[in-house]
Amino acid sequence: MATTRKVILVTGGSSGLGKSICVRLAGQGHTVYGTSRKAQPEEITDGFRMVQMDVTDDASVQKAVAGVIARESRIDVLVNNAGLGIQGPVEDISPEMAQRLFDTNVWGPHRVWRAVLPAMRKQGSGLIINISSVAANFGLPYRGFYSASKAALDRLSEALSTEVDRFGIHVVTVQPGEFNTTIGDSRLRPENISEAHRPGYEKAMEVLGGSMHYSRDPDELAQVVERIIQTKEPRTRYIVAQGMQRISILAKKLLPGRMFEKMVRKHYE
Numbered sequence: 001m002a003t004t005r006k007v008i009l010v011t012g013g014s015s016g017l018g019k020s021i022c023v024r025l026a027g028q029g030h031t032v033y034g035t036s037r038k039a040q041p042e043e044i045t046d047g048f049r050m051v052q053m054d055v056t057d058d059a060s061v062q063k064a065v066a067g068v069i070a071r072e073s074r075i076d077v078l079v080n081n082a083g084l085g086i087q088g089p090v091e092d093i094s095p096e097m098a099q100r101l102f103d104t105n106v107w108g109p110h111r112v113w114r115a116v117l118p119a120m121r122k123q124g125s126g127l128i129i130n131i132s133s134v135a136a137n138f139g140l141p142y143r144g145f146y147s148a149s150k151a152a153l154d155r156l157s158e159a160l161s162t163e164v165d166r167f168g169i170h171v172v173t174v175q176p177g178e179f180n181t182t183i184g185d186s187r188l189r190p191e192n193i194s195e196a197h198r199p200g201y202e203k204a205m206e207v208l209g210g211s212m213h214y215s216r217d218p219d220e221l222a223q224v225v226e227r228i229i230q231t232k233e234p235r236t237r238y239i240v241a242q243g244m245q246r247i248s249i250l251a252k253k254l255l256p257g258r259m260f261e262k263m264v265r266k267h268y269e
């Protein structure tokens, strides 16, 4: 049972990491609201309430957040989890497709921050947890725009943290490694991969598919989120990855740039 019952909003509560976070936190006795673009009015699943929200639509975000505040009079914790993947050579991805990704992964969290911050400032407290990715640390081949979107989210979170700390609001970035979810099914991908990029792209996707298959249980990530919520002074960043994914972050700091690039290329060849 939670020591202090908190009102928690988790974007993207319908599947994967977001759903696991909602289930675990609701199980701890917190009042949890998950979101989905497809949520039905008054929908309750696994002990938490689902609200309709499309993070790419400002009015939808404002309405969902206002609904939670109307019911609970506060939001103690926001977990910005809703996100999309993308795959394809940088050259083959159209600006429109890249824009769609950023609309969900970067402008989405920004819209939700803007909707919850006035209430958190009024309360004089709040915790914002942004689900980024280990990929934010590297320009991953054929997932360049995913890396770029998560890197942008990290930098914005860092800036936001310095701006809202004075109001008693903590901002935390969580960088998961690979977890066993169905994110691969909804990844944006160009209809055509150019001949020149196809061999490299297909090999890299094979390697990625293999490693996702052996990835971790989403509840392990939910446990980290639970611990962050219980911590009085959370760290700015939590890396929830192991093995190669974790070592690579250190390797990038230590190795000359070209040597690190060679290591990444070899992994995906």
Ligand SMILES: NC(=O)c1ccc[n+]([C@@H]2O[C@H](COP(=O)([O-])OP(=O)(O)OC[C@H]3O[C@@H](n4cnc5c(N)ncnc54)[C@H](OP(=O)(O)O)[C@@H]3O)[C@@H](O)[C@H]2O)c1
Binding pocket: 011, 012, 013, 014, 015, 016, 017, 018, 035, 036, 037, 038, 053, 054, 055, 056, 081, 082, 083, 084, 085, 104, 131, 132, 133, 134, 175, 176, 177, 178, 179, 180, 181, 182, 183, 184, 186, 215
């Ligand atoms: N799985 C991994 O290995 C991994 C690793 C690192 C980081 N992450 C990050 O973790 C987060 C969750 O990923 P996941 O693996 O759990 O993916 P997932 O199973 O595909 O879940 C994505 C969630 O985001 C929601 N969503 C997508 N677009 C949305 C939009 N426009 N508005 C509102 N909600 C939207 C979906 O809800 P509806 O479709 O119901 O609207 C769904 O609940 C993402 O930010 C992802 O980048 C995942």
